[in-house]
Amino acid sequence: MIVRKIKKNNLTEELSLVGVDQRAFEHFLKKSEAIIIKIYDIDSRGANILKQEFLSAGGDVAVHSDVASFKKERTDCIIIGNAKAYRLVIEKLKNEPYFGLSKVREKLEEVTKEKKFPIYKIRNNEFDFNGNFYLMAVLNITPDSFSDGGKYINTESAVERAKEMIDEGADIIDIGGESTRPGAEAVGEEEEIRRVIPVVSRIREFSDVPISVDTYKSKVAFEAIKCGADIVNDISGLQFDTEMIRVVKDFNVPVVVMHIKGTPKDMQKNPQYNDLMREILEYFEERIKTLRESRIEKVFIDPGIGFGKRYEDNLKILNNLNEFTVFNLPVLVGSSRKSFIGTALSGRDVNDRLYGSLAAGAIALLNGASILRVHDVKPHKDLVKIIRAILNG
Amino acid sequence: MGNRLKRVFIAIGSNLSDREKNIKKAKSLMGKNGIKIVKTSSIIETEPYGLKEQPFFLNCVVECETALTPEELLRVLQSIEKELGRIRKVKWGPRTIDLDIIFYGNMVINKIGLVIPHPDMQNRIFVLKPICEIAPYFIHPVLRKTVKSILKKLEEKNENSNLEC
Numbered sequence: 001m002i003v004r005k006i007k008k009n010n011l012t013e014e015l016s017l018v019g020v021d022q023r024a025f026e027h028f029l030k031k032s033e034a035i036i037i038k039i040y041d042i043d044s045r046g047a048n049i050l051k052q053e054f055l056s057a058g059g060d061v062a063v064h065s066d067v068a069s070f071k072k073e074r075t076d077c078i079i080i081g082n083a084k085a086y087r088l089v090i091e092k093l094k095n096e097p098y099f100g101l102s103k104v105r106e107k108l109e110e111v112t113k114e115k116k117f118p119i120y121k122i123r124n125n126e127f128d129f130n131g132n133f134y135l136m137a138v139l140n141i142t143p144d145s146f147s148d149g150g151k152y153i154n155t156e157s158a159v160e161r162a163k164e165m166i167d168e169g170a171d172i173i174d175i176g177g178e179s180t181r182p183g184a185e186a187v188g189e190e191e192e193i194r195r196v197i198p199v200v201s202r203i204r205e206f207s208d209v210p211i212s213v214d215t216y217k218s219k220v221a222f223e224a225i226k227c228g229a230d231i232v233n234d235i236s237g238l239q240f241d242t243e244m245i246r247v248v249k250d251f252n253v254p255v256v257v258m259h260i261k262g263t264p265k266d267m268q269k270n271p272q273y274n275d276l277m278r279e280i281l282e283y284f285e286e287r288i289k290t291l292r293e294s295r296i297e298k299v300f301i302d303p304g305i306g307f308g309k310r311y312e313d314n315l316k317i318l319n320n321l322n323e324f325t326v327f328n329l330p331v332l333v334g335s336s337r338k339s340f341i342g343t344a345l346s347g348r349d350v351n352d353r354l355y356g357s358l359a360a361g362a363i364a365l366l367n368g369a370s371i372l373r374v375h376d377v378k379p380h381k382d383l384v385k386i387i388r389a390i391l392n393g
Numbered sequence: 394m395g396n397r398l399k400r401v402f403i404a405i406g407s408n409l410s411d412r413e414k415n416i417k418k419a420k421s422l423m424g425k426n427g428i429k430i431v432k433t434s435s436i437i438e439t440e441p442y443g444l445k446e447q448p449f450f451l452n453c454v455v456e457c458e459t460a461l462t463p464e465e466l467l468r469v470l471q472s473i474e475k476e477l478g479r480i481r482k483v484k485w486g487p488r489t490i491d492l493d494i495i496f497y498g499n500m501v502i503n504k505i506g507l508v509i510p511h512p513d514m515q516n517r518i519f520v521l522k523p524i525c526e527i528a529p530y531f532i533h534p535v536l537r538k539t540v541k542s543i544l545k546k547l548e549e550k551n552e553n554s555n556l557e558c
Binding site for chain 1: 491493508511513517
């Protein structure tokens with residue numbers, strides 16, 4: 001079951017999606033100096049009890065307009081209350097485990113708990129995601145990569161580029177041998193290995209920088225880890241290749257789980273969502289649970305900007321990025337040079353999107369992201385330093 | 394296919410809802426398929442991270458004799474995993490039983506899906522403790538240390554850090 005932390009300025013739209021009577025909107029808006037949580041599809045009898053409890057604690061719960069008259073069996077809810085109200089109600093619900101309320105209580109407890117992100121130790125580097133920001137630098141070794149792949153087809157120049165990025169302060173080098181931009185054709189396993197392995201080995205000759213391998217193929221991940229890669233960055237969230245879970249599990253490496261709808265070849269052909277945030281959150285919930293069953297716990301989540309998303313979807317993801325922190329796992333975002341930036345700037349070319357990327361990156365960090373996946377390390381390093389200075393000042 | 398019996402160590406892990414029963418079943422299926430269990434450690438229990446709905450993990454290690462090659466052994470273990478994994482009572486319920494080859498004699502193998510010794514065993518208390526119970530002086534062919542000293546090193550490391558690794 002997922003819960004959604006709703007932003008105050010989305011409240012009107014969410015109230016109308018729940019089917020709340022229009023005349024009550026003002027009332028709810030006034031109460032919203034608080035934590036707003038959306039839960040989906042609960043028993044209306046439980047919703048009624050929940051509403052009663054929150055009312056008596058000084059909050060409220062918005063439900064479908066037919067719930068009071070018992071004409072609707074299930075309803076979505078928007079819970080509005082300050083922290084104290086949540087605390088009081090969670091306590092009271094301990095004695096009211098009816099109509100699905102014990103699950104609701106569990107989730108409310110989880111989401112209102114003090115937020116503590118994990119600390120991952122990766123190749124002797126400590127990544128503390130409580131208030132720190134990191135940069136993952138993109139190193140594509142493909143001939144048709146949309147931004148810099150064409151220039152870096154031979155191993156030595158890829159290694160030179162890696163050196164540059166390490167000098168500029170990249171925290172992780174992300175190496176990919178197959179372009180995953182929209183419309184891209186798949187590359188064979190052997191070719192991908194031929195591209196990636198020499199570069200990983202060469203970097204290991206002079207640097208201890210954490211390396212992630214951008215692949216969804218288990219064999220590529222395996223060979224890369226053997227050569228010294230530390231992280232698997234899988235656009236399919238370990239789904240395209242059924243052996244990937246085994247590799248990640250056996251080597252106990254951290255893994256990036258990205259949300260994608262479709263495959264790189266067809267994902268931008270006409271992506272449709274009934275409820276974008278719900279779909280992505282439920283995807284992450286399922287993936288995290290499945291991975292934890294295999295004892296895979298060092299996970300990063302990536303909402304997959306540009307991977308089966310329309311322009312509006314990408315903007316929505318960034319604007320509501322804070323919702324993804326609900327899992328207490330580090331959030332990784334890749335906006336750099338993507339087409340939504342070009343669109344927002346009325347058709348800017350891919351190599352002229354740096355300032356737009358910086359803006360998108362800043363919003364991502366302020367909305368809870370811990371890692372930005374970027375092409376331009378030095379500018380983003382400045383970004384991170386300024387934001388840190390202001391937030392800690 | 395060699396006929397000499399090899400000494401292998403297999404780690405069994407489960408958080409299936411009927412855990413002890415499934416571990417017993419796994420052992421019995423191993424015995425029926427050319428993997429003779431010679432020694433078995435006691436079972437240790439570890440807490441699953443995060444999720445409250447999942448039962449704790451149970452782990453143990455068995456020392457076996459087998460004439461199967463490493464590839465054959467892997468195939469047999471995988472089919473046992475599949476067989477036991479099919480008994481799923483609850484959708485999305487815990488459904489894994491893991492049979493991992495930790496050591497196959499003194500062999501070192503590096504193929505995808507077949508990395509021997511197990512590449513992460515030196516970081517897993519739930520493998521090291523049981524193996525130390527039944528064969529504390531077995532020497533890791535790559536690390537060239539006894540499993541006893543590998544466990545000691547891991548315990549010291551965990552004491553010195555409060556990091557999630």
